[in-house]
Amino acid sequence: MVSNASEPSMRVNGALLPMYTGQKVVLVGTVAQVDPSGSSLMVKASDGKMVMVTLPNPLQGVIEVHGVGQGQKVMCQSYITFPQMQADKFDAALYDEALKLIQSVRDNPWKPDM
Amino acid sequence: MWSDSGGGFNTSFGGDNGAGYGTQQFASPGPEAKRQNRRIESVLPLTIQTVLGLDENNQEYLGTPVNMVTVMGLIQEVNVTSTKVTYTLNDTTGTICAIKWLDSETEEEPLMENTYCQVHGTFKTHQGNKQLLALHLEPITDLNWITAHMLEVVYTALQLQRIKTEASDSGLGKGALAGSSDGMSNSMVGFGGLAGPGMPGGDMGGSGSGGYSLMGLTAQQKMVFEVIRSIVDDSENTGYSREHIKAKLKGKVTPQQVDNVLFFLSSEGHVYTTVDEDHFRATDG
Numbered sequence: 001m002v003s004n005a006s007e008p009s010m011r012v013n014g015a016l017l018p019m020y021t022g023q024k025v026v027l028v029g030t031v032a033q034v035d036p037s038g039s040s041l042m043v044k045a046s047d048g049k050m051v052m053v054t055l056p057n058p059l060q061g062v063i064e065v066h067g068v069g070q071g072q073k074v075m076c077q078s079y080i081t082f083p084q085m086q087a088d089k090f091d092a093a094l095y096d097e098a099l100k101l102i103q104s105v106r107d108n109p110w111k112p113d114m
Numbered sequence: 115m116w117s118d119s120g121g122g123f124n125t126s127f128g129g130d131n132g133a134g135y136g137t138q139q140f141a142s143p144g145p146e147a148k149r150q151n152r153r154i155e156s157v158l159p160l161t162i163q164t165v166l167g168l169d170e171n172n173q174e175y176l177g178t179p180v181n182m183v184t185v186m187g188l189i190q191e192v193n194v195t196s197t198k199v200t201y202t203l204n205d206t207t208g209t210i211c212a213i214k215w216l217d218s219e220t221e222e223e224p225l226m227e228n229t230y231c232q233v234h235g236t237f238k239t240h241q242g243n244k245q246l247l248a249l250h251l252e253p254i255t256d257l258n259w260i261t262a263h264m265l266e267v268v269y270t271a272l273q274l275q276r277i278k279t280e281a282s283d284s285g286l287g288k289g290a291l292a293g294s295s296d297g298m299s300n301s302m303v304g305f306g307g308l309a310g311p312g313m314p315g316g317d318m319g320g321s322g323s324g325g326y327s328l329m330g331l332t333a334q335q336k337m338v339f340e341v342i343r344s345i346v347d348d349s350e351n352t353g354y355s356r357e358h359i360k361a362k363l364k365g366k367v368t369p370q371q372v373d374n375v376l377f378f379l380s381s382e383g384h385v386y387t388t389v390d391e392d393h394f395r396a397t398d399g
Contacts, residue, residue, distance in 0.1 A: 101268060
C-alpha cells in the first residue's frame with residue numbers, strides 16, 4: 001500500500017496503533033529516548049504506551065549543522081546529511097586544514113566583507 | 115583534483131572520485147602578448163559573495179576577465195515553472211538565484227531543497243539582481259567536494275592576486291609568475307605557456323629553466339629550446355638557422371631529432387620561424 005499524501009490518516013495512541021497496520025497514522029507523544037544509532041526513537045504515546053518510531057532518514061554519517069554558536073555548543077537551526085556518503089570517506093583531516101586556511105589567509109574570498 | 119586533461123571547460127564530472135574534474139586554464143589577455151587576443155576560456159571558482167560583487171559592465175575579478183564561474187552552495191528554495199527552474203543558492207558567504215532553463219526534450223528532475231549542488235554557468239544582471247545562468251547543475255553527494263571547492267576558491271584568488279601584483283611590479287608581469295611555478299602541479303603548464311610572451315628576457319634569461327615553465331618538454335626538446343632561446347646578438351631578429359642548431363647540438367641530439375623537435379616546438383608555439391622555414395626564434399625572446 002503506497003502512502004499518498006492526500007489520503008486521510010487516523011490519530012492513534014499506543015493501544016489503537018496495531019489496528020491500523022499498513023495504514024496512515026498520526027501519533028502524538030513525548031520523546032522518551034533517542035536510539036544511539038540515530039535511526040529510531042522511543043515515543044511515549046498519549047496512553048502511556050511506548051512506541052518505537054523509525055526515522056526515514058536516520059541521523060547518521062556525515063552531517064553539516066547550521067546554527068548559532070553558544071560557547072562550546074551549537075544551537076541548531078537546520079542540518080544537512082549526506083546519506084549517500086559513507087562516514088569514513090569524508091577526509092576530515094583535509095577539510096580541517098582547508099578551513100584553517102580559510103580562516104588564516106588574508107583577503108580570501110570566504111571571509112565576509114566587513 | 116587538478117588533473118590536467120586539457121580544454122577550458124570540462125563537463126564530464128567523475129561524481130564519486132572526481133577524476134578529470136575541473137580543469138582550470140587561465141587565459142589572460144596580456145596587452146603585451148605577442149599572441150592575438152584569446153577568447154576568455156577560464157572557469158573561475160568563486161564564492162557567491164564575490165559573484166554578487168562583480169560589476170556588470172566591467173566583469174573582472176582581480177584583474178582577470180570573468181566569463182564562466184562555478185559556485186557550490188546549498189539549495190534553499192526551488193521554484194519550478196514550465197520553462198525553467200530557479201534555485202536559490204547559499205554558500206555561507208551570500209545568496210544568489212541560479213536559473214536553469216529547461217528544454218522540452220530533456221526530462222530532468224529538479225534538485226531537492228536542503229541539498230548541496232555545484233553550478234557552472236555565467237552570471238548576468240536581471241532587473242537589478244545578479245543571477246547565475248546555470249549551464250550545468252549537479253548535486254553534491256560527497257562532502258569532500260566542498261573541501262575541494264573551498265580550496266580552489268582560495269587558490270584562484272591568491273593566484274590572480276599574485277599575477278596582479280607582479281604585473282604592476284615588473285611591468286611585464288605574467289612571466290615572473292611562471293618562473294616561480296616550478297613546484298606546482300600540471301595545471302600551471304597553462305600559466306607557463308601563456309606567460310611566455312610577456313616575459314622579461316633580461317632578468318629571467320640567465321637563470322636556467324627559471325622564467326619559463328619547461329614542464330612537459332622532454333630533455334631533448336629542452337636542449338633545442340634552450341639553444342634557440344639563448345641567442346645573442348640577434349640584431350636582425352632572424353633567429354638561429356636549423357643548421358646552426360644542429361651543429362650546436364651535435365653529439366647530443368641527432369639532426370633528425372632536431373627536426374622533429376623543431377616541428378613540435380613550433381606547433382606548440384614555443385618557437386616561430388623568421389626569414390624562412392629554417393630560421394627559428396623563441397617566443398619569449
